[in-house]
Amino acid sequence: MSIAIITGFEPFADCGVNPSWLAVSALPASVGSFTLTRLLLPVSFEKAFGRLEEAIVACQPDLVICTGLATRRDSISIERIAINIDDARIPDNEGYHPIERRIDYSAPDAYFSCLPVRAICEKISEAGLPAAISDSAGTYVCNHVMFRLLHLIANRYPKILGGFIHVPATPEMSGNKGPGMPLADITRALQLAVEVCSDHSTHWQGSKRRIVEYNPGWPGEFTEIATQLHSGLGNLALRIDHIGSTSVPELAAKDVIDIQITVSELSDQLLAAMTAMGYTRSEIATSDHIPACMSDKPHEWQKWFFKAPPGQRPTNTHVRIAGRANQRYPLLFRDFLRAHPNYAKSYGELKKRLAANLANSRTYPDVKDPAVDLIYHAAENWAARICWQSE
Ligand code: PCA
Numbered sequence: 001m002s003i004a005i006i007t008g009f010e011p012f013a014d015c016g017v018n019p020s021w022l023a024v025s026a027l028p029a030s031v032g033s034f035t036l037t038r039l040l041l042p043v044s045f046e047k048a049f050g051r052l053e054e055a056i057v058a059c060q061p062d063l064v065i066c067t068g069l070a071t072r073r074d075s076i077s078i079e080r081i082a083i084n085i086d087d088a089r090i091p092d093n094e095g096y097h098p099i100e101r102r103i104d105y106s107a108p109d110a111y112f113s114c115l116p117v118r119a120i121c122e123k124i125s126e127a128g129l130p131a132a133i134s135d136s137a138g139t140y141v142c143n144h145v146m147f148r149l150l151h152l153i154a155n156r157y158p159k160i161l162g163g164f165i166h167v168p169a170t171p172e173m174s175g176n177k178g179p180g181m182p183l184a185d186i187t188r189a190l191q192l193a194v195e196v197c198s199d200h201s202t203h204w205q206g207s208k209r210r211i212v213e214y215n216p217g218w219p220g221e222f223t224e225i226a227t228q229l230h231s232g233l234g235n236l237a238l239r240i241d242h243i244g245s246t247s248v249p250e251l252a253a254k255d256v257i258d259i260q261i262t263v264s265e266l267s268d269q270l271l272a273a274m275t276a277m278g279y280t281r282s283e284i285a286t287s288d289h290i291p292a293c294m295s296d297k298p299h300e301w302q303k304w305f306f307k308a309p310p311g312q313r314p315t316n317t318h319v320r321i322a323g324r325a326n327q328r329y330p331l332l333f334r335d336f337l338r339a340h341p342n343y344a345k346s347y348g349e350l351k352k353r354l355a356a357n358l359a360n361s362r363t364y365p366d367v368k369d370p371a372v373d374l375i376y377h378a379a380e381n382w383a384a385r386i387c388w389q390s391e
Contacts, residue, residue: 004034004063004194005055009141012043012069012093019170020067023186031191032198034063041066043093043141045086049148056157063161063197064149065115067190068142070166074179075130076189077166078117079137082146083110087139103147111150113163116200119310120165120193129189130181137164158210161197165190211252211348211355218246222257225315229261232277236270238262238322243330245351248337252348256314260330262322266304270319278309279317288318288326289369291376300325329376331390336379343375 008021024038039055041048056064070077084103091097117133124131137143146164153160167189171180222242229240244258245251263270271281285305290298303326306317320327337344354367382388 001030001035002033002062002198003037003059004031004065004197005037005039005052005059005061006190006194007039007041007052007064007066007145009041009043009048009068010093012141013090015069015071015169015173017170017173018069019173019181019183019186020069020167022170022183023167023190024067026183026187027191027194031194034194034198036194037061041145045088045092045096045098045141045144046094048141048145052145052149053152056152056160061160063194064153065162065190065193065197066142066145066149066164068145068164068166069169070138070142071169071173073134073166073168074181075132075168076124076181076186077132077134078113078115078120078124078193079134079142079146079164079166080113080117081110081135082113082137082143082150082164083139084108084147085139086144089140092141103144104151107147107151111147111154113146114150114153114161115163115193116161116196117163119200120196123192123196124189127188127192129185129192131189134166137166142166161200165193210254211352212255213252214248214250214348215246215255216249218242218253218257221313222247222259225257225259225312228277229259229317233261233270233273236263236267236273238264241331241334243318243334244316245348247334248344250341250348251337251344252352256316258330259315259317260327261317261319262327263319264322266302266319266321271304274306274317274319278312279306280309281306288329289365291373292370294325297325302326328390332379332383332388333372333376335388335390336375336382339382343378347371347375 006024008024009018011018021040027036029036037059041051084107086098086101086103088097121131121133137146142164149162153162167186168181170183173180219242226240230237239262241260243260245253246257282305288301288303290301304319308315350371354364
């Protein structure tokens with residue numbers, strides 16, 4: 001069984017009760033693959049997160065879902081984002097009233113939830129209960145707890161799935177005059193949210209951000225996926241290669257398989273075929289990192305980047321054009337590391353230390369990429385010496 005911490009808040013302002021805690025208290029002892037630890041949090045900027053962190057340290061959970069009341073909402077709100085600001089409309093239960101204060105100057109402006117927000121929203125809606133993805137958790141204690149939870153996860157507990165759900169008031173809270181959601185429905189919705197997280201592969205989510213020792217099973221997993229890609233793409237794919245750290249024996253890596261599909265052009269037909277297989281193209285990642293000495297030819301580094309179909313093991317699929325610099329780079333880099341285990345060992349060590357020491361995991365590629373270029377320059381010398389060709 002895995003462990004989940006589910007939190008609710010005590011009453012605050014003029015609410016005599018807080019349905020978030022009432023619903024959390026009514027949840028069964030276990031849901032899906034999770035044993036639930038319930039935790040009541042004070043409505044206090046200063047104390048709430050400390051209580052949660054203590055529980056995380058003590059229980060080492062796989063899932064943390066915090067819940068709170070949003071009186072002005074009439075559906076279950078699965079929060080997508082937490083922002084780095086405290087800006088309270090009213091004082092918290094201890095009389096503290098921060099106005100426009102940054103939560104943490106060393107932290108990013110915002111964090112996205114690491115819960116499967118869309119899947120949770122769909123599951124609750126399918127059960128006939130009102131649910132929506134929310135793009136603001138406010139700027140009060142709930143946002144504060146969500147932000148600090150996600151900051152902790154990003155820096156210390158990459159395996160935890162964590163996020164926040166706001167629940168509406170119950171009809172009794174307005175004397176049955178205003179809108180509201182019955183407590184039993186709120187409880188049911190939270191139970192469904194935990195069930196979705198239980199179905200969702202916690203292992204894959206967490207391992208995406210962690211450097212692990214080399215896994216000899218990776219090449220086999222690549223071959224299986226490449227076979228499916230070959231049959232879906234036919235002659236649109238000139239070749240499909242296993243690239244990146246999981247392709248180099250004994251190299252420590254993130255548990256994400258990098259795949260390069262070589263094509264003659266980035267065509268609509270190709271996009272349609274990838275989409276039909278469930279792959280999603282990133283609108284943002286349209287170019288590779290360009291090594292400092294090669295910045296004069298940006299078109300040589302253009303690519304399409306696809307995320308794996310939902311539910312499939314994590315992969316990064318890069319589609320690049322035959323003969324371009326960025327198509328050659330990963331193949332040469334891989335072959336050089338395979339032929340030079342000492343480079344691979346030092347590179348693995350660098351990655352582990354970067355992952356452990358960078359305060360913000362999002363800056364990891366910014367630091368890693370130029371280090372990779374250093375190895376690449378050595379690889380080019382080697383390639384010239386041995387007249388290397390990509391098979
Ligand atoms: N809701 C408040 C804090 C506690 C609660 O249940 C919020 O939305 O910030």
